[in-house]
Amino acid sequence: MKEELAKLLQEMERKAEEERIPIMQPEGIAFLCSYIETHHVRSILEIGAAIGYSAIRMASLDREIKVTTIERDQKRYEEAVAYIAKAGLEKQIQILEMDAFDFHSEEQFDLIFIDAAKAQYIKFFQQFRHNLQEDGAIITDNLEFHGMVSGEVEIKHSRNLKRLVRKIRGYIAFLQENEEFESEFLKIGDGIAISRRRKGQKEDLLLERKQ
Template sequence: MIEINKALEDYILGHSENEDQVLKDLNRETHVKMLRPRMLSGHLQGKFLKMICQMQNPKRVLEIGTYTGYSAISMAMGTSSDCEIHTIDCNDELEHFTRKFFKQSGCEERIKFHIGEALDIIPKLTGEFDLVFIDADKRQYIDYYETIMPLLKQGGFILADDVLWDGKVVNETENHDKQTRGILEFNKFIQEDSRVENVLLPIRHGLMMARKK
């Protein structure tokens, strides 16, 4: 497998569709004003999420882990005007910043922004979802997965971010931190789950794609 160095990453980005201006602004402001800007999905993953939505044409999308809204806006840009996107984040301090960019994107009315713990909010949501994107607390990935599975349509997709976790998943040390253990347990759980078919993609920090049979 090719190692993605800075030069190759620049080449990949140079041969992918340009970043939308609102996302470029969001990317820049997140890096200037926010702690841990690395949590932002970014251009390559944003374009991938947008194209997945364009291929699937979902009518209801659920995102766990909004951060500053880059991935939610990317998915909104890839869906039709009648698609409803629910996104959940537990950090209420980011709400004003994130809502500002939802409004600037022109997708504000279709994005339903929930503030609170995902495991408390998801059971209160009604209706089924065509697509779910998980990018939150790695220690709770299996809990998120099991909570959303009853709401996922047959043939629907779950995408989970950070499943390669900077390569820590192949570090054989026994002293894994809790986040790394959460990712390792989640990857094993998905691989053994007969309810889905799955593929792990080396996009950004690793993206697990699972389709409900």
């Protein structure tokens, strides 16, 4: 089974490279999987399934892990469904074809993974922070955006790219100034942020849930 899964993941990686489908870089997905194992994460909400690569990687770590993942693009959703079935992970991965902003649930997750439309990162964070367990974390990918956010790579001849980079920088500032969450920024893969509730905010959250 492990060999079959490895072959499937390699197939997905080739497809992503050939068709320019955004999936996590090797260092990034390795870190994410390590975080899940180290922190005994069992419930995950993923915003942005693409073809299901990261959902499969996360769910395959442990049979007790449950992943709810959202994808609005019909073609990618259908591809993700097929890959999840090939991996034999239908019981662990629930994939929803919808706009993430239309997803409303009271369910609490150990981990929320944001890897969708980068221009909407702040809105995603604000909407789904209520679905985070008291000691959970929100992990965001692509904060370096191929070196463009830090300025290591020059952005040429593209207003859209410049606008997107400004949005990502705005999200980083939002995390840095956030009074509810404390964020750690890691230069791993394409840039990752780990956001956890500050201690006082955890206590306030518990009081809110008791009322």
